[in-house]
Amino acid sequence: MNTVTSYSNAKPIFVAVDNVIFGFDVAAERLKILLFKRQIEPFKGRWSLVGSFVKPEESTLSASMRILSKFTGLSDVFLEQLRCYGAVDRDPEDRVISIAYYSLIQLDEPQKKLVEVHNAAWFELQDLPNLVLDHEHMVEDALARLKENARRRPVGFNLLPAKFTLPQLFKLYQEIYQLPIDDRNFRKKILATGLLNKLGTKDKSGSKKGAFHYAFDRSKYIELEMQGYHIEFH
Amino acid sequence: MNTVTSYSNAKPIFVAVDNVIFGFDVAAERLKILLFKRQIEPFKGRWSLVGSFVKPEESTLSASMRILSKFTGLSDVFLEQLRCYGAVDRDPEDRVISIAYYSLIQLDEPQKKLVEVHNAAWFELQDLPNLVLDHEHMVEDALARLKENARRRPVGFNLLPAKFTLPQLFKLYQEIYQLPIDDRNFRKKILATGLLNKLGTKDKSGSKKGAFHYAFDRSKYIELEMQGYHIEFH
DNA sequence: TCAAAAGTGTTGGGATTACACCCATGG
């Protein structure tokens, strides 16, 4: 870089990233979002999406991954950009634009413990506290995007463990759409994608009879991630 | 704002907007994109999307509207955010992130003249020059978004004049998808949306027989813009 | 009268909805 840039007429702006991290609590059958208590003024101590300023030497995506990793210990999980929030007065303290990302992760028991370290906690969608700045808007947009994506791409599997059951998958989709779905048709549609491999084992935690374990077919996943599809859940 | 901000640990970054402006040349039956010759180093004189740095006192959306208006004279047209491009090395001169927007406008004869003032020109999709930075990537993403949107929302009408004919609309969709479409099924589907009002007049510029003028129903447009639909064009 | 574009309908097949009962098991 030049010490005297040709961009010297322009004024730089603070750039932040904020992550809408979704987790599916299989035990509770609830879709949840990770929030933490903001560490800096203004609004210190209030609930916020997990975020950070973007450093000069990292991309916005890297910044998002850094934060995701810091709070969940995870890397190599589903993480996509949502959009940029660029209103002038979105932060009363200074001019800050934020790039929102959203992420889908497995929310297991170790994960629940882990986040406590950072003053973070998992909240049900129906039970979110007031959030700082425009973060409620970000959550709303992220949820809309998740709904849209779930009917076009095999994103749901990112929220489940490697082995899962059809009843679990079914409950997840009901949570995403917050609607009752016909379970027989759901099975037909989801099996018809070819994404699921039935395993020989059963999960007996949910019933006497037990439900078969499934794993998703990674190569088929990649294929459909590219092509896309369109499934309407009723 | 405080003179000493509590964000003083963070380093601000240059923020730009870039616009992918689509216009449909009804006469040529071609979808086109507006480009201009970059005015500043580096890459001065090379073809670029129209863009600008974001000023501290304007939102990213305002910046995008400012640029759109400067080059086309238009306001109050279709303009949506595409996404943020935040790679560290996307601009070799300095750290600059860019928020890309895309816009759909009517490309009539006056418009063609107007842009020449700013060293700008309209290019067919198949005939784009090499673009600076990551602008080719932006165009690619914008086109993918347009295709996606055109099957879910009534966006196509933004590219046509107030009165248009079904053959024109049909040609537009063929341009968007760059595929041959069955014209009878296309008419059925597009008329079934209830978006079109048939006018009594005809446009005889395209044929001896003449094609009926249509206008789109604004209230139905708003309704479907909210609800969305799903049409596959074959 | 003919060239050139506009306009129009039907049918067969595939997909989707709606819907209710049997299965397996542990206690």
Next chain:
DNA sequence: CCATGGGTGTAATCCCAACACTTTTGA
């Protein structure tokens, strides 16, 4: 043996793709 959740099938309907000819009119 029974309560609980897991798993299964079909018929009726709707939707959609495929497909070719007639109309209008200016030159």
